[in-house]
Amino acid sequence: MTTDLLVDEAWRRATPPARLRELAADPALARIVASRIGLPADLAEELAVRAEEGGDVPRWTPVARALAAQPATAPARLARLSAHPDEGVRRAAAVHRATPRRAVKALAADPAVAVRRALAAREKLPRSVAAVLVADPCADVRLTVARRVGARPEELDALAGDPDPRVRRVLTALGRSSAADLADPDPRVRRTAVERRGHRDLAPVLDTLAGDPDPAVRALVATRWRNHDPVSLARLAEDPDPRVRAAAADNWYTPVAQLTALAADPDRRVLAELSDNRLAPPAALTRLADTLAGLADDDTAAGREPDPEEREERRRLVHAVLGHPATPPETLRRLHALELNPYFHEGNAMSQPNWPADLLIGFALDYSGRNVEGEAERASFDRIERAVGTQPPEQVLAAMVGSPVYYLSRAVANRHVPPEALAEYARAAALSPEGHDLDDLARNPAAPRDLLLGWAAENRYCSTMMENPELPVPVLAAIAGCSDDDHAAEARDLLEVRTLRAAARGETGKPC
């Protein structure tokens, strides 16, 4: 029989114990038998005796290793295996659940680090053994104790101030270190210390952290979750490292002047974060559009094509600026005219409130022209198409909002729609919700205030209202006080940012 067939036989579930005994005469097959699931305890003991008395130690050692990990091995045998000359056998015995306590204690003094480390990772580690291991000369052993799911408080306390930064980092991540971890000499510890704290905890030390020598620490400190302080953010927005500036560009609390300056940053990551910042001010978005137009002009003047990756990044930036709810109407017009985004979708423009009325009407007619069905829709579409050029754009928008053509009615998100048309849309939606998109109305800065207040009180459309760039303060205050934690917290932040920006403009009395 070939070795492969014998190996298969040694593993096969149906092989009878008598045959297993025969096969186990060969140490290579005995290792397989010793690893078998459901091995009878008597056969495990028999194999252990063979492994101990079989001579040819190198060939029988793998059998001892398998037995030291085998659930069927008896405690007394595990005690013997824990003193085996092979490190691998002792290591397996160190984590075996049935190894007697006396043997476990003895293993704490094992000369091999791998054994002591395995011991430190035991499921049940006696207090007395843990007390020895937290003072182990090898940092890997102490680290393993620190990483134990069931590490006891006194063990973690004993490891505080450990000379190895990996241990200190684990303790910091577990919240078992003091405030001194923010000044730890190792930057990875400081990063972890900053990462697990919020803006309130970090507020007193922001000035120090904004000058941290590690850019990753400074970048963490510039994020919105950790920093609501415009003064330190103004400093971080001018950091020499682009990762730090990028984090500041994405922070709602970064002052308007710095956000506007970042819109001309030479690093694309900074521009990308700024375009993602929901509270990027109109001035910053206009400057960002100018930056993108300038890059395109430079390429044209130099007669070069940006590489595909660069082109894709710029396309994403243009897409983000065109979709940002605070991009001013004329900036949208200019940027759109440059045709820098070949994937521009007219349908997407319908939910952006600032598009100039004439452009939006054109988008809507182009896009919905392909999808008009039935007589009523066709009549409405024709009427609106005829009105273009003969009626003011606002009146055309009003007609679109009341149209049965779905994509025309989505003009309800646009701020140029007359207020009475929006109010009528809301009334019609209340009578017949089907076919009306109140999420779009919630995005519109011109939406009736009472309607928004009512929704806020009922905790409805909060998510889309939060996309409304000019949501009235009383509505924000109502959302801030509602029970939905996510929106309420976001609304509180928005109110705080508006107050800070108003104060910066010298309008301390009335923030909005």
Added chain:
Amino acid sequence: MLTTSDWRARFDRLSDAGAYAERIGRHTQIADYLDDPDYGWYVHHGDLVVPEDLDHDVALIVDGDLVVHGFVDDYVSRIGLLVVLGDLVVRDLVSWGSVYVGGDLRAEGMVCGHYNDFVFEVAGAVHGRALVLSDKSSSYGTGELEVEIDSYDPTREQLRAAREILVPQLYDGGAKRAREGRPPKLGRPSYRRICRRLHAGKPLFRTAD
């Protein structure tokens, strides 16, 4: 049942598992997962023996053999990814996540890979009573198997053979049909029913052997 993440102290955290992707080979599907740092791979050096059923909920490389004295389910709490560079020996294996075995996979009973996310790859052969794959990207050698159900287009013969040895409760509507003295409808056994019976400690096969 033991949860792999509770054993984290036994493993090392890898900042970059790309070296293992190189070692296993870039042609494998698991290489993509090893290259992705978001999975947060752990590694265990040497053989790993788990004394009971395993809820595998992390991304783990075992640089040796893995012997589990019970079943492995990689979608109990969180989806687990498992790379065993040696042999994987288990009583049963049910996988929604990714499993890669560099050697042989030797199961006493069931090996079940389900759903089209993630992969099931065995560089050696799969041995066991039944291998049931459904909508799973897979690659393996066929070892000693009583039943094998292909991932996408199982034959009627494969489905009939499985129905012969699996308990009817593994099939949707199978228990009711059994009470009526009829066999389950010809089809795949249900992944969810397999998991449920494993966790309940109930047999998957009609006879012990």
